[in-house]
Amino acid sequence: MSSTREPLTRDRIVDAAVRLIEREGVEAVSMRRLASELGAGTMSLYNHVPNKAVLVDLAAERIMADARPYHVDSDDWRDHIRAHARAVRELARRHPRAFVLLATRRLSSEAGFRTIEAALLNFDRAGFRGRIAVGMMRAMVSYLLGTLMREVATSPELGGIALSQYADVDVSAFPLSAGVIGELATYDHDQEFECGLELLIAGLERYQS
Amino acid sequence: MSSTREPLTRDRIVDAAVRLIEREGVEAVSMRRLASELGAGTMSLYNHVPNKAVLVDLAAERIMADARPYHVDSDDWRDHIRAHARAVRELARRHPRAFVLLATRRLSSEAGFRTIEAALLNFDRAGFRGRIAVGMMRAMVSYLLGTLMREVATSPELGGIALSQYADVDVSAFPLSAGVIGELATYDHDQEFECGLELLIAGLERYQS
């Protein structure tokens, strides 16, 4: 009966939090729920974690650490940047419910630095150094953050958000919008992601010399 | 004594919510607090608003409606795109605590459509039509969303997040990062915004043909 139940650990707690976040989203996380899923008393968690906020931070970092190295067979810096961007997107798609967390938080961990270093290497290959490289990288990060936020915030709802959303406004007052209402009402995330990516790369080429 | 106190109204409630959000952020909003600030009983709010979630939605839309028209003296599409982007940024900076709200939500109101229409007009000027224009616009929106999220999420804390964040990781393991650690630790939001903006415009020029 009193079998040595697995003792509480910061790791075990963070793991449970990550699983819960991925299953039901951040808003489902509560100390009571987490504890009961671990078969422990609520307040026992506080022996390993100072409060809920840092627990969520830890979970975010753990998820961030799931960023995987990517591999490309090419000497072209463009291919490296593409691969890096796609890797970030894969991370976001692997953890759609948790991505808002990563986006909100300022990541300071080693995993974050690995990503930064890899990005800087790619920009270095393209001939960008110093503060310029940082600026370009941040523009890229902003784009990724933005598209992926839009993508993961949109996808959990059934694919077609479509026209029902716009039903109550008089579209005819906006002629240009009316002309592309079909495109406005649908999302092809793959294609849109690549489209923006190529746009940024084209800009980079322009600024290269 | 029984002076005709202002009666509760959906408008008055939403106004109070907007003010509270701007003052202390979304997480400070609670039905009890809102009611007490209005000098009303908590449950009275529910006569005008079905629940808290839609109240927050209404507040977000009200803030979105604060987007202001911008004016440019130029025939160059680049200047129009710049002006539009800066206007969005101004909106974000006027409502830093509320911007996450706007970013998260899918805006369906008329105000949203006005913005879309204006953007499409600018891309039309640049020679982009149809699905291509929508793609370019969405890339632009993604960039704006990303930078502004980063900017407003960063600014409320004292300006210098700086090196303390990175203190616990061994930077020497990341040579490129180490070389620009000063730039990584500081943010010049004005300059970074413009930098990314010009990068996108350069990309657009490239795709224009």
Added chain:
DNA sequence: CCCTCCTACGTACGCCGTACGTCGCAGGGA
């Protein structure tokens, strides 16, 4: 054998959103 310390846990407080029932009042028919 005892003392110390660490961890698990229960209780309690002050918040939260909101379902539900009541009360008072304004306005309209008879």
Added chain:
DNA sequence: TCCCTGCGACGTACGGCGTACGTAGGAGGG
């Protein structure tokens, strides 16, 4: 005039939240 009806304001109550605090029990060192 009186009464009825409907609506807005409000109190109470329930279940859930984060967490401060006190306690108990067991492991390990003296």
